Amino acid sequence: MDVLTTLDISKKLRDQGIRLTPQRLAIAEVVINSADHPTARDIYARVREFFPYLTLATIYSTLSILETAGLVAQLPFQKESRYDSNNTLHLNLVCTKCESIVDCDSGSSYLSRIKKKIQDSGLFQIKYQRFDIYGLCETCSKQF
Amino acid sequence: MDVLTTLDISKKLRDQGIRLTPQRLAIAEVVINSADHPTARDIYARVREFFPYLTLATIYSTLSILETAGLVAQLPFQKESRYDSNNTLHLNLVCTKCESIVDCDSGSSYLSRIKKKIQDSGLFQIKYQRFDIYGLCETCSKQF
DNA sequence: TTTCATGCAAAAGTTTTGCAACCCC
């Protein structure tokens, strides 16, 4: 995913009818331009540098709005949620040791075939999906 | 998934070196024989009928042991986790309206191909996976 | 007998909610 400019992000928000505030723009910018699937606390830490008075409640509120607008996906985990701004068809490679999450496009043609099959069956009306593969990333698998 | 007898479950637990207690057996029986992906509270409610003094802490503790033994998978969601005892390769059809979760075997051959491709790349060592498709179940999609 | 599970209570941690002051449109 390429890095989007502040202008790009502003447009995205305005297109979705989301009111623009400096805090909101900063939060959106951080979450959309972060490829590491940050937690709310991660985003908080990154945005706080520019808005020291920002609170976690605002982070959560904004993320919820971005999620409703389809700009970001919340990925609930045992400990806390991570946020993904990649809305293309992909799967997540989740390392159970270092907790890194990497998007993977390989296999997306299979994914779309699976979705089509289910959609065509008429038994389920698909909105979106989440596919996580858990295991060890390259770095961690080499460590022992 | 067929319903397993108490004896089947006992064997599964003993094979995994899990100490057998009446409470534990009841919890395992409920979660393994429930196809609806119950929450911890659901399991609590179902087991409490037989063990009124049981607490949620015991439920969580037991579920954690069953998960480590590979008998059950925890599926974290925004609100609370659901538990899945189907350890075959499948995907979950999650209704965003009624919150039902139904296992789906259709597409599992594609799933294994995706997994093989990733495994063969040598970039990630797979342990397990979770594939959720979100949308409306048949009943809910007909309601409006 | 020794080790581990249970029950109870309290704690931890994430996420949500309420509300007054403020800012965007």
Next chain:
DNA sequence: GGGGTTGCAAAACTTTTGCATGAAA
């Protein structure tokens, strides 16, 4: 000006932890 947003505080809720008692191997 009006309605939505922010910041702050407190609440809600799931899940975890500590510990004494009791049960399994």
